[in-house]
Amino acid sequence: MILIAIILGCIIGAVIGIFAPMVSYTYSGYLAIAIIAALDSVFGGIVATLKKNFNLTIFVTGFFGNAILAILLTILGQKLNVDIYLAAIVVFVGRMFTNLAIIRRYYVDVVMKKIEEKKSKKKVENEK
Amino acid sequence: MQDICNMTNRGERMKFKIKFNKANIAMSISVFAVCIVLVTVMFIQFRTIEQVNESDIENMREAELREQISTYKSRYEEVNAQLEETNKTISEYETRIESNQEASELLDEELKQSQLLLGKTDVVGEGVVVTLTDNDEYSIVASDLLDLVNELRFAGAEAISINGIRILNMTEIADIYGYIIVTPNQRLVSPYVVKAIGNQTYLTSTLSLKNTGFIDSYTSSGRSVALEQQRNIEIPKYEWDIEANYMKEVTE
Numbered sequence: 001m002i003l004i005a006i007i008l009g010c011i012i013g014a015v016i017g018i019f020a021p022m023v024s025y026t027y028s029g030y031l032a033i034a035i036i037a038a039l040d041s042v043f044g045g046i047v048a049t050l051k052k053n054f055n056l057t058i059f060v061t062g063f064f065g066n067a068i069l070a071i072l073l074t075i076l077g078q079k080l081n082v083d084i085y086l087a088a089i090v091v092f093v094g095r096m097f098t099n100l101a102i103i104r105r106y107y108v109d110v111v112m113k114k115i116e117e118k119k120s121k122k123k124v125e126n127e128k
Numbered sequence: 129m130q131d132i133c134n135m136t137n138r139g140e141r142m143k144f145k146i147k148f149n150k151a152n153i154a155m156s157i158s159v160f161a162v163c164i165v166l167v168t169v170m171f172i173q174f175r176t177i178e179q180v181n182e183s184d185i186e187n188m189r190e191a192e193l194r195e196q197i198s199t200y201k202s203r204y205e206e207v208n209a210q211l212e213e214t215n216k217t218i219s220e221y222e223t224r225i226e227s228n229q230e231a232s233e234l235l236d237e238e239l240k241q242s243q244l245l246l247g248k249t250d251v252v253g254e255g256v257v258v259t260l261t262d263n264d265e266y267s268i269v270a271s272d273l274l275d276l277v278n279e280l281r282f283a284g285a286e287a288i289s290i291n292g293i294r295i296l297n298m299t300e301i302a303d304i305y306g307y308i309i310v311t312p313n314q315r316l317v318s319p320y321v322v323k324a325i326g327n328q329t330y331l332t333s334t335l336s337l338k339n340t341g342f343i344d345s346y347t348s349s350g351r352s353v354a355l356e357q358q359r360n361i362e363i364p365k366y367e368w369d370i371e372a373n374y375m376k377e378v379t380e
């Protein structure tokens with residue numbers, strides 16, 4: 001059911017995004033930071049799910065909170081003439097890579113376990 | 129996401145199925161919403177970035193455009209101020225050039241005046257022509273010419289020439305080996321035509337005083353002298369350099 005929700009959400013989101021009005025170039029920078037923050041939250045959520053400590057409230061608040069915070073920090077950086085969005089990108093993308101690595105290891109472990117089980121089963125059958 | 133998780137962990141599947149009705153629906157809805165938001169924003173961003181180069185100015189905010197306009201305005205004002213300053217300096221230079229020209233014109237005039245007074249220019253004007261000729265009884269000598277020149281100067285002659293040679297105040301007239309020589313090294317021969325520019329009446333009256341005047345005294349002593357008044361007497365300039373080797377201007 002959640003998988004269906006994800007796919008449906010993606011499709012509807014794409015349709016809305018295609019027909020939605022364009023954003024001015026100045027705001028697109030903030031939007032990009034928000035997207036990076038949101039993606040980071042999504043990967044964080046996936047990792048949490050794999051580790052079985054997923055919390056919906058934390059996920060949703062992190063998703064929106066991180067995005068808004070990133071935008072606010074970027075605006076503040078522009079006011080201060082410091083490229084704070086660089087720090088945000090470094091943090092978010094770095095975390096995304098770590099999370100992706102955790103996910104990859106998890107599935108590699110799962111697949112390896114399956115293969116080993118099959119081998120041991122075959123061995124047991126052969127011995128029988 | 130939990131579906132994937134569940135499929136891999138078959139043992140715990142039953143637990144999630146129990147939860148399915150309550151928590152799972154809420155989770156599905158929220159994940160659905162999150163997905164919509166994320167993908168929508170992403171697509172908007174894609175389109176924005178794709179089209180941004182095609183119409184740069186249109187995508188800018190009004191405030192940004194205003195800012196640019198104001199910066200351009202200030203820049204324009206700056207340039208304008210610079211232009212004004214430059215124009216001012218140009219006009220200053222022009223006035224200076226004009227004043228310079230005036231000064232140089234004044235100098236030029238002064239120089240011309242000095243040249244004229246000194247005798248370095250061809251001059252023309254009213255005056256008298258006195259012709260002295262050698263005759264059988266008496267031939268003219270240098271002192272006669274000196275006398276005449278002296279007389280003319282006394283009568284207010286401004287420019288004097290003998291046979292086309294300008295006579296200045298430093299000109300020497302002397303007899304050398306039977307010839308009359310005028311410095312620098314010009315030999316004069318009869319007839320001696322002495323031209324003088326000045327007030328005609330003064331000159332004529334001074335020269336032709338009864339008995340004691342130049343003409344009378346010389347004709348009576350047997351020399352042939354002729355006096356003639358002319359309107360336009362041309363006297364050439366002194367053709368040589370005037371040098372001052374020993375005298376210097378006194379500086380205080």
